[in-house]
Amino acid sequence: xxxxxxxxxxxxxxxxxxxxxxxxxxxxxxxxxxxxxxxxxxxxxxxxxxxxxxxxxxxxxxxxxxxxxxxxxxxxxxxxxxxxxxxxxxxxxxxxxxxxxxxxxxxxxxxxxxxxxxxxxxxxxxxxxxxxxxxxxxxxxxxxxxxxxxxxxxxxxxxxxxxxxxxxxxxxxxxxxxxxxxxxxxxxxxxxxxxxxxxxxxxxxxxxxxxxxxxxxxxxxxxxxxxxxxxxxxxxxxxxxxxxxxxxxxxxxxxxxxxxxxxxxxxxxxxxxxxxxxxxxxxxxxxxxxxxxxxxxxxxxxxxxxxxxxxxxxxxxxxxxxxxxxxxxxxxxxxxxxxxxxxxxxxxxxxxxxxxxxxxxxxxxxxxxxxxxxxxxxxxxxxxx
Numbered sequence: 001x002x003x004x005x006x007x008x009x010x011x012x013x014x015x016x017x018x019x020x021x022x023x024x025x026x027x028x029x030x031x032x033x034x035x036x037x038x039x040x041x042x043x044x045x046x047x048x049x050x051x052x053x054x055x056x057x058x059x060x061x062x063x064x065x066x067x068x069x070x071x072x073x074x075x076x077x078x079x080x081x082x083x084x085x086x087x088x089x090x091x092x093x094x095x096x097x098x099x100x101x102x103x104x105x106x107x108x109x110x111x112x113x114x115x116x117x118x119x120x121x122x123x124x125x126x127x128x129x130x131x132x133x134x135x136x137x138x139x140x141x142x143x144x145x146x147x148x149x150x151x152x153x154x155x156x157x158x159x160x161x162x163x164x165x166x167x168x169x170x171x172x173x174x175x176x177x178x179x180x181x182x183x184x185x186x187x188x189x190x191x192x193x194x195x196x197x198x199x200x201x202x203x204x205x206x207x208x209x210x211x212x213x214x215x216x217x218x219x220x221x222x223x224x225x226x227x228x229x230x231x232x233x234x235x236x237x238x239x240x241x242x243x244x245x246x247x248x249x250x251x252x253x254x255x256x257x258x259x260x261x262x263x264x265x266x267x268x269x270x271x272x273x274x275x276x277x278x279x280x281x282x283x284x285x286x287x288x289x290x291x292x293x294x295x296x297x298x299x300x301x302x303x304x305x306x307x308x309x310x311x312x313x314x315x316x317x318x319x320x321x322x323x324x325x326x327x328x329x330x331x332x333x334x335x336x337x338x339x340x341x342x343x344x345x346x347x348x349x350x351x352x353x354x355x356x357x358x359x360x361x362x363x364x365x366x367x368x369x370x371x372x373x374x375x376x377x378x379x380x381x382x383x384x385x
Contacts, residue, residue: 003032016041021133022299024065028072036065044078080136085146098158111162119147123168126236128301129294139172144179155189163193171203184215195220201247202239209254219257227280234268248284260286265294265339274342281350291346
């Protein structure tokens with residue numbers, strides 16, 4: 001509807017990101033959409049804008065898709081950008097008053113202005129629920145010097161008061177991660193920041209957490225996914241439960257707030273393993289826990305698995321929902337309703353613990369965002385009871 005509204009004002013509509021990269025034909029099936037930029041968009045989108053501005057053909061622009069009278073054209077893919085240091089920093093000055101912006105997720109941060117930063121792209125792991133089409137499987141880091149140059153600009157030029165590092169695998173290279181943390185501290189650029197997407201548990205060390213905390217890191221997520229080792233192995237996580245135990249122990253030592261991500265309804269899950277995930281969440285005792293139904297997005301191995309079973313219930317995009325979670329599919333051994341019931345059970349058993357509730361109310365930002373916290377908690381605990 002937004003694309004259609006903008007189209008009525010004479011705009012040229014270009015879509016990018018994971019969804020258009022995976023499903024360009026579907027996106028271009030919407031008459032209001034003119035182009036799709038697939039994969040990393042910085043270079044392709046710039047070349048497309050230049051071609052449109054100068055009335056040049058777009059046939060040679062790699063990484064874009066578009067309509068012609070005889071059908072949809074997909075130009076060849078554009079190779080991933082190997083040297084991310086070559087990219088300019090985001091032009092945040094075009095946003096006007098950054099003081100209007102805080103992080104949209106209530107559990108992430110509350111200081112304004114708050115912005116995101118990405119210090120690396122790609123993930124070499126192969127979790128079956130994850131889509132890799134946008135940034136690929138090759139981990140490509142920015143240099144510490146380049147990261148610090150943007151960090152300094154955000155702090156001194158734009159007055160940013162909180163940052164979220166949105167990498168998929170920030171700590172893939174421990175030496176680089178330590179260098180970034182130390183440089184932040186040495187240059188007097190420490191401010192509150194988080195890892196909302198998480199860091200690898202098996203690469204968490206005492207030294208790393210100590211350095212990052214000194215640089216301002218106060219909260220991180222960890223992709224736990226399951227409390228059963230066989231399920232972890234089957235989904236391609238390539239982590240051990242003992243490594244996750246160690247990571248949470250170190251993070252607690254330095255009083256870092258934690259968010260544990262769990263995915264309920266993996267192909268190897270059973271009612272027993274789903275309960276094991278709930279029990280494991282209680283054991284590691286994170287500050288917050290998020291229990292999500294395994295969601296079969298197109299382009300993932302999970303989607304192909306469920307599709308091959310012929311039990312995919314999703315008919316359209318309105319059937320995907322992060323909050324009103326339905327049974328997306330059935331396994332021969334596990335129904336969608338059973339998976340959904342364990343998600344609800346997980347939230348109730350974890351958050352109704354007196355210890356967790358007390359800790360929740362003692363968070364210093366709780367009273368700032370109390371309406372969204374309480375609304376979200378009531379929703380997860382009681383909706384669809």
